[in-house]
Amino acid sequence: MTLNTLIHNTTKNTVTRLLSFVSCLALAGCTLTEIDQSNDFENNGRDITSPKRDTLYWQESLPPGLPMPDSSFQNGLAQQISYLNRIQEKDYLLDNTQTSVADLKQVTQEISQWLKDPTHQPELVAHQLSGQDQRGNVQITGYYVPILPVRHTPDDMYRYPLYRKPSLRNAEDRFPSREAIDFEGALNGQNLEIAYTSSLVDNFFLHVQGSGVVEYENGERKLLSWGGVNGHAYRSVGKELIERGEIDRADISAQSIKQWLRDHPERQQEILSTNPSYLFFSEGPEKPVGAANVPLTPLYSAAVDPSVIPLGAVLLAQVPKLDAYGNLMGHEFRLLLAQDKGGAIKGPGHIDWYQGIGEEAHKNAGQLKHFGKVWLLLPRHSTSTKLIAQ
Template sequence: MLGGAGWPADWPGEAPEAALAPFLRSCEALHDGPPDFAAPWAKACAAAEAVPPGGAAAFFERWFMPHALGEGLVTGYYEPELRGAEVPGGGYAVPLFALPPEGPLRLLDRGAIEAGGLEGQGLELAWVDDPVDAFFLQIQGSGRIGLPDGRVLRLGYAGRNAHPYRPIGRSLIERGAIAREAMSMQAIRAWLGTAPPGEAAALLRENPAYVFFRPIEGLDPATGPIGTLGVPLTPGRSLAVDAGIVPLGAPLFLETRNPLDGHPIRRIVLAQDTGGAIRGMARGDLFWGWGAEAAARAGLMREPARLFLLLPR
């Protein structure tokens, strides 16, 4: 019976049918992984291919057992859309770099790279028109670059330098520029937009970490970037998790709130990505998609949450 013993009282939540397609994407990645890793999922994945219309909730309850991970925090992320070109000029002056080879170039911090430390290495993938947009592209880890001829260059995470990540939001809180309870991506952007250029650039350099990218070919424009699991992310259904606790590919049941209107979110999501700041049992980062609305939701989302891990019976 749906909502039976062990299942959250509000199970199955919103549109359980919408979780089937991303679950099947997880199955593709699990099937291609190590045999010992794939074996526990094989029967459930095979059954998922034959779920009848309206049968998604019953499928997940039949094949999985919920394990409460407790109460925690869910943030949000998105796929930024930037303006750029494949050659510099015409306002496109901020380079985006491919991953340098192992060696001293990976030891450069943000300040050294922005001062030209990678010039002449042939690592530039594109140039964009806004250093703040480029910075937030690195925070999100992937993005879409709209080119002058109408093409869209999709970039995915390729690696990072050897320096630790320091949130610039923390720096703004410490100096009293933004109150802790008012902190959001939107608040940081507003501060950067009104600060003197030199001061804004200095703040960005307080985060010495630097992210490098790789071009992603052949992605469906209607899907998100490739997550850590190796499958395209689904807006509102893909969750970045602590992979040391939650196995990648697993379904979860998420209870949290919409950051824009406070309405409850109760839905099946899929562990398909990871993130440097995502650590702990009930810690997640919900992928919202791309575009202005996704950016708004992701930038404001810092909501209490409950998570239930669904593991194969």
């Protein structure tokens, strides 16, 4: 079955879905309450004609065809297989859908065979994620690995530390908040500093990205990888600035947030401290790695909520296509690899799409904030995969 068939079947239901949408508007004002207000901007890519569902996953009656990836995907898939081969067999209960590590391995085998022989029809079923609004709309943001100039020791300019994770003396103790660490010196004197940057704002965005390349004064470069978090709840600074009326929701992006913070140095503590979550780093391998501890593949790796999408899963995604100014032009289908997670990625309404290293990746990641759709690919024939009766 081809992708065109999926698109055709979807189009046939447009009238029914539109009637459902009109009814929802008349009875409940659904578009005003189904998504977070900060994501409700013009041309956000959301399909408001899709019917609602009350389960986490919705099994498609027919599997979509798969978009052919480029050669870099095969390297990412090999890393996916490596991850699945080293974790223990277990089941995943995902609301109405149950699967297992064995199922995820079977998916990679089917796709590997298809890549070697495109005439092979993968025996897969697509399970659509319910999304932020239970209509299948998943917000797809982007992340990247920055290159950040640093110093081994602090000076007048480079004076903002990047930290390793501290140890707790007692199990009941709690790590300090962002405000306590960045503005009250809660980690001073513990020899946890890895490097020093010239900007607290750059540190904050490195925390959001989860990893980055640092370049020391002697030209030496090191990769800093995710080294744990302080356990405090994540709060979006972008959402905070929208709610305070500082940035219009249609203009929110990593770039606009960073510019606002630099334009208002006297308010940095006030705004940054609204997000008490704090990320620690470890000096990792040469290539950026995700939570699955495998190297990330630009434009194919994704950060997910593992309670919704298991690490090691292969996804089909309808991702946003943007112009040079960040305006949505449409969507395209792409295979993604669930290889990472993040403090801001919670629930079925959000995934983070890895864009790569450096400034071009930075620009692309900063503009992504639009809705798309996501399908979890599972084997057609399996003893563990099933849709649980409601």
